[in-house]
Amino acid sequence: MTEYDITETLDVKGENCPMPVVKTKQAIDGLAGGDVLEVVATDSGSMSDLGGWADTTEGVELLEQEEGDGVYKHYVQVTE
Template sequence: MSAEYDIAETLDVKGASCPMPVVKTKSAIDDLAAEAVLEVLATDSGSMSDIDGWADGTAGVELLAQEEDGDVYRHYVRKTE
């Protein structure tokens, strides 16, 4: 099961724990063009709420979807500006 988005880049933060998935997601998003979608792969279950909260409180990004795929959490974040 995988979301259908035009992925510009995939960020693999598997094995990293809070706050690194959010820190690395922010850094990767900053390097993308507007409207690009970043796929984030994490193994920290806390990344589900952490990335959701970060995206909700951050201008210029939109959390499109989150999926749990076994022990990997997939996050799809679009840079909106």
């Protein structure tokens, strides 16, 4: 795992699609350029959902995703 300077952590454990993406977007809207949001989820679909969202959303970059013990971590950086 790469270490990031995490600005904020968003806990969406127990939430299913589309809530992890919806809440990630809301959290990202409150951050500034260069900030990194860590999203912690238990929905396995969040791996593809957040990846797809980041690919189609201007101003964000999905830095990394991790999976372990039923927990999925996503690191999203604001690029603008």
